[in-house]
Amino acid sequence: MQHAKIPKVIIIGAGPxxxxLYHALIxxxxxxxxDVKIFERDSSPKGRKMARISYSVELSRNSIAFELCTIFDHFNPSKSDAKSNSQHFNELVKVPDELSVMITYRDRLRDVLLEGVPVTWGKKCIRYEETKDGVCVMFDDGSQDFCDILVGADGINSPVRKLRLPKLQIFDFEITNVxxxxxxxxxxxxxxxxLQGNSLFQKSLGLHGDSSTLLFRLIPIEQEPGYENKSxxxxxxxRVTLNYSYPTKLDFESDKIKVDDNDSASVIEHVKQMIRNFGSGCEFDDIVLExxxxxxxxxxxxPEKFQFKTYNPTRRRQYQEYEKEMRKRSTVNVLKSRSTAFQLSTPVGPIGAFIRNCSFKVTNFIMNFFSIFRK
Structure with a gap:
């Protein structure tokens, strides 16, 4: 009896x-x-500093990707359940009174996901060719590999995406973030x-499109293993996470401050100057500057012994994403993807599948109805 061929999958990019995806397939x-192989352009897990922002893993409420990977069994991200008590902010942006924020560092998440994964390091994909038998993947060192399915998970500048969708353009939100x-x-x-109220998440909107965000923690960092009180x-x-965002058009380089994104001190002074220039000069601005x-x-x-165990140089970064056409999906495709995901995780039989699919359709109809109503 001839056994069915096992499809070979090549994943380009060993990021989150x-x-x-590798863990979910396995x-x-x-x-x-x-048969899954994963290639990464970095020479090692520490070959490149991980980005601090953007670049979060955002999951919709009906997503089960992390549950499929059982990530939460292995590492415990910090979680803050905060109640917003800023009446004026809520009136402006119409946000719910309660929100939940889960924070982790990208390199820590990556370290956990790397456990048990045989990554081939130092292999940068430069192009691929589709044939009638599959996909031929070519690397910058001249080597090649062949697969049935090629997955490009190699970031916003993905060569795989550029070859597959050459007309797709990066959309710049023209927002700078530090x-x-x-x-x-x-x-x-x-x-x-x-001054601001007892809330773990504090956000202040400026008059020029700028904003300051502070996220507090409840547990003193002195209680964390390995912490050294150097003061x-x-x-x-x-631990407090600071975030300052502003329209890129406000960015400038005065005679006194020349911004060098490779110099954290230069970037920090630039942020402080922006707060002074576009703030109201009130007590709030003074404390944020502190x-x-x-x-x-x-x-x-x-950096490995840094008090937060993770050090990333302070940089200016721009919000960018691929144009919205990349994310457009029809209702039929959305329902199919949800159904497929649930079939993989929780088989319920034909009757249960019928009931579940009906509930998906009803939920999707209600979501679309209220979306049109809000517009």
Whole structure:
């Protein structure tokens, strides 16, 4: 008896997306078996610094990708359930009173996903050719590999995507974003909370399209294993994530400040200057500037022993994504993808599948109805 051929899948890119797909395929091989290989252009897991922003893994409420990978069994991201108490902000943007935020660092997530994955390092895909028998993948070192299915998970500048969709353009939102993490003393946090209210997530909108966001933690970082209190202070310190966003058109380089994105100190001074220029000069701005003064201005001697275990240089970054046509899907395709995902994870038989598909259709109709109503 001749055995059926096992389809070969090549994944280009060992980031969170490519690794999550690898784990999902391997975990569900009892339902459909694939021969999976994954290639990464970096020379090693530490071959390139991970981006701090963008670049979050965003999941819709009906997504089960992380459940398929059982990621949460292996690592515990920090989670903040916050209640928004800013009446004016809610009136402006019409957000719910409650929100939930889950934070983790991209390189930590990647380290967890890399466990047990035989990544082939130092292999950058430069192009591919489709044949009647499959796909021939070519790398920058002159080597080749062959597969039945090629998956491009190699980032926004993916060569695979460019070849597959050559007319697809990157859309620039013209928004610049700077993110940093600091160890803030309790007295500074108390001053800010007294001014703004007791909320873990604080966001302030400026008059020029700029905004300042601060995300606090409840547990002092002194309680984290391996933390060294270099300030020799008995005062508790807490991790605070700072985010300053502004329209790129406001970006400038004055005679006093020349911004060098390879120099964290230069970027930090630029952010502080932007806050001074476009802020109202109130107490809120003064406290935010004190937070930015705490941002490390140079790379630690040993980034691995940094107090947050992860150090990323402070950079200016732009929000970019591929044009919206990339994300357009018909209702039929959405329903098919949901049905396929649930069939893989929770088989319920023909009657259960019929009931579930009907519920999908009803839910989708209600969502579309309210979407039209809101417009």
């Amino acid at each position: 997306g490519g690794l999550a 975990k569900n091989k009892d339902k459909k078996e694939f 993110v940093a993490n600091v160890a803030a003393p309790k007295n500074l946090m108390d001053r800010f909370i007294k 020799n202070s008995n005062e508790p310190h807490y 937070f930015w003064d705490l941002v490390p201005k140079s790379t630690p001697n040993d």
